[in-house]
Amino acid sequence: MPVIHDITLTISETLPVWPGDPPVQMSQPFSLARGDFCTVTRLDISAHTGTHVDAPAHFIPGGAGVDALDLNVLIGPAWVTAVPDVPEITAETLAALPIPPGVQRLLCQTRNSARWARGETSFTADFTAVAADGAAWLVEHGIRLVGVDYLSVSPYEEVIPTHQVLLGAGVIVLEGLDLSAVDPGAYELVCLPLKLAGADGAPARAVLVER
Numbered sequence: 001m002p003v004i005h006d007i008t009l010t011i012s013e014t015l016p017v018w019p020g021d022p023p024v025q026m027s028q029p030f031s032l033a034r035g036d037f038c039t040v041t042r043l044d045i046s047a048h049t050g051t052h053v054d055a056p057a058h059f060i061p062g063g064a065g066v067d068a069l070d071l072n073v074l075i076g077p078a079w080v081t082a083v084p085d086v087p088e089i090t091a092e093t094l095a096a097l098p099i100p101p102g103v104q105r106l107l108c109q110t111r112n113s114a115r116w117a118r119g120e121t122s123f124t125a126d127f128t129a130v131a132a133d134g135a136a137w138l139v140e141h142g143i144r145l146v147g148v149d150y151l152s153v154s155p156y157e158e159v160i161p162t163h164q165v166l167l168g169a170g171v172i173v174l175e176g177l178d179l180s181a182v183d184p185g186a187y188e189l190v191c192l193p194l195k196l197a198g199a200d201g202a203p204a205r206a207v208l209v210e211r
């Protein structure tokens with residue numbers, strides 16, 4: 001059996017959310033414990049909760065929704081790269097990383113993942129993210145999917161440019177990964193976002209299969 005690493009955050013009411021997004025709420029309109037004939041959970045969440053994919057419609061007017069994203073990009077060979085302890089992943093940072101030629105799916109393992117390993121329950125604005133020139137580097141180098149290990153691919157203080165560069169170029173952005181328990185290297189990525197009609201994003205289950 002293949003070794004499968006689950007790099008998905010668990011959705012629960014203690015999961016940090018982006019400031020301004022609704023907190024995760026899980027309730028049970030039907031409950032065996034209350035004498036109902038079954039248990040049914042109701043979920044109130046943003047489309048950008050936990051491990052999730054951004055679609056072009058998130059920042060590009062008229063852009064594609066998450067239901068139109070290419071499954072051939074969401075599933076396939078991926079490279080996990082360890083990023084040194086930097087506040088922003090710039091073009092210079094990326095150029096110095098040992099990324100093999102031909103990589104199309106790049107997952108950036110940073111200091112952020114330690115927060116998930118520690119089970120932190122509050123949002124921090126102090127996370128490592130991709131700078132706008134880093135986003136341009138990714139596009140220029142043929143990256144079709146980029147994954148990051150905090151809730152946004154872009155720095156907290158400057159959310160627009162990085163998203164616009166990546167989503168404008170059709171790069172799939174996978175956010176909120178927990179890469180704390182995987183080694184850098186080559187894997188097979190399987191990432192399946194919920195099929196929400198025309199939505200700007202969707203939670204996803206993401207796993208890395210050892211090759």
Ligand SMILES: [Zn+2]
Binds near residue numbers: 048053151152175201
């Ligand atoms: Zn997002």
